[in-house]
Amino acid sequence: MADTIALTGATGFVGAAVARRLTTAGHRIQALIRPASIYKQPADIAAEWIAGDLDDVQSLQRLVKGVAAVIHCAGAVRGSTREHFNRINADGLARLVRATVNQHPMPRLLLISSLSAREPHLSHYAASKRQGERLLTEQSHQLSWTIYRPCAVYGPGDREILPVFKWMAKGIAPVLGSGNGRFSLIYVNDLAEAIATWLDRNCCQSGTYELHDGNPGGYSWHDVINTIRQLRRKAMVRLQIPLVLVKLTAALNLLAARTVGYAPMLTPGKVCELSHPDWVCDNAALISATGWTPKILLPEGLQLTLSA
Ligand SMILES: NC(=O)c1ccc[n+]([C@@H]2O[C@H](COP(=O)([O-])OP(=O)(O)OC[C@H]3O[C@@H](n4cnc5c(N)ncnc54)[C@H](OP(=O)(O)O)[C@@H]3O)[C@@H](O)[C@H]2O)c1
Structure with missing residues (x-):
């Protein structure tokens, strides 16, 4: 049944895909938008846009008023200080939870962790x-909550991995360190589908679920490079980038960000994440709880992403 849903992060990569999926299914969306980001409002998303911020309790109260569910996709993914990440990803969530539990009837809440x-x-x-x-x-006490833990998400509009895929599509494949670490991936529309399934089937409450594209052992960078090489049908140049060089660049970038005042993506912390050897996750619990199944494996997902 179509409901009114509160959505955060709809101007972002994941949130916009979720908004498109839910509005296509007929749900009404109340979407939080920061005043400075009005220009990012996607023209193809029919939502009631609520001006506000995760820092602003009143806007969160307006956001969750009368909704059946709250889907929290907003988050800080780049930044230079612990305080910045905590203020948005923890304190902002706490405010949203407080606004949600004060609603009668109380909406369900899905956190995209x-x-x-x-x-x-x-x-x-x-x-x-x-x-x-x-x-x-x-x-959260009486709140009915679910946590999704997506692995790396890719697709059109992504600002993290897509630049690397685009270099590879041009024939230059940067590889950090040995490139042997393994990671799961998920195409953004499959993640949006998993979120729609949570909403529509009213299931898997109060649990934490990992999700990936259905490839159980994940990928290495060599797998990604080989997939793109097969799509392009051309040779590729691998650029082995020493970890120490990336660490140095990240440290300089962090220093510059703190001096000039921008939110950096490449930081020493991000390098620790990128060089972690095991980001493979397990879908089984979510599939069993919801019946959702991912549909887009890497070759198709890369084709869709690179041709968008
Ligand atoms: N992309 C991935 O690979 C990935 C993987 C796992 C989990 N996730 C999680 O998925 C979520 C979305 O990530 P994304 O890749 O879509 O990031 P994104 O493109 O940077 O989008 C972030 C969204 O959060 C909003 N936001 C940030 N701070 C806010 C605040 N103080 N108040 C209100 N809104 C705020 C942004 O609004 P503005 O447009 O105003 O900046 C934007 O809409 C994040 O929670 C992230 O941790 C992402």
Whole structure:
């Protein structure tokens, strides 16, 4: 049944895909938008846009008023300080939870966390995602909550992995260190489908679920490079980038970000995440709880991503 849903992060990569999937299914969306990001409002998403911020309690109260469910996709994914990540990924979530539990009837809440929460010692980002999860599980009391922990998400509109895929499509394949670490991937529309399934089937409450594209052992960078080489049908040049060089660049970038005042993606913490050898995750619990199954494996997902 079509419901009214509160959505955060709809101007972002994941949230926009979720908004498109839900509006296509006929749901009405109340979407939080930061005033400075009005220009990012996707023209093809028919939502009631609610101006506000995760820092602003009143806008969160307006956001969740009268909704059947809250889907929390907003988050800080780049930044230079622990405080920045915690303020958005933990304190902002706490405010959203408080606004949600004050609603009658109380909506269900789905938190889009991250697989990085499995290794909170690696970065401020990972620690803040874990902190957000802890806060939701310990303080939500009567709230019906679910946590999704996606692995790396890719697709059109992504700003993290897509630039690397595009270099590879041009024939230059940067490889960090040995490139032998393994990671799971998920195409953004499969993640949006998993979120729609949570919503429509009213299932898998109060649990933490990992999700990936259906390839159980994940991928190495060599697998990704080989897949893109097969799609392009051309040779590729592999550029082995020493870890020490990336660490140095990340440290300089962090220094520059703190001096000039921008939110950096490449930081020493991000390098710790990137060089972690095991980001493979397990879909089984989510599939068994919801019946959702991912549909897009890497060759098709890369084709869709690179041709968009
Ligand atoms: N992309 C991935 O590979 C991946 C993997 C696992 C988990 N995740 C999680 O998925 C979520 C979305 O990631 P993404 O890749 O879509 O990131 P993104 O493109 O940077 O989008 C982040 C969204 O959060 C919003 N936001 C940030 N701070 C906010 C605040 N203080 N108040 C209100 N909104 C705020 C942003 O709004 P503005 O447009 O105003 O900046 C934007 O809509 C994050 O929680 C991330 O941890 C992502």
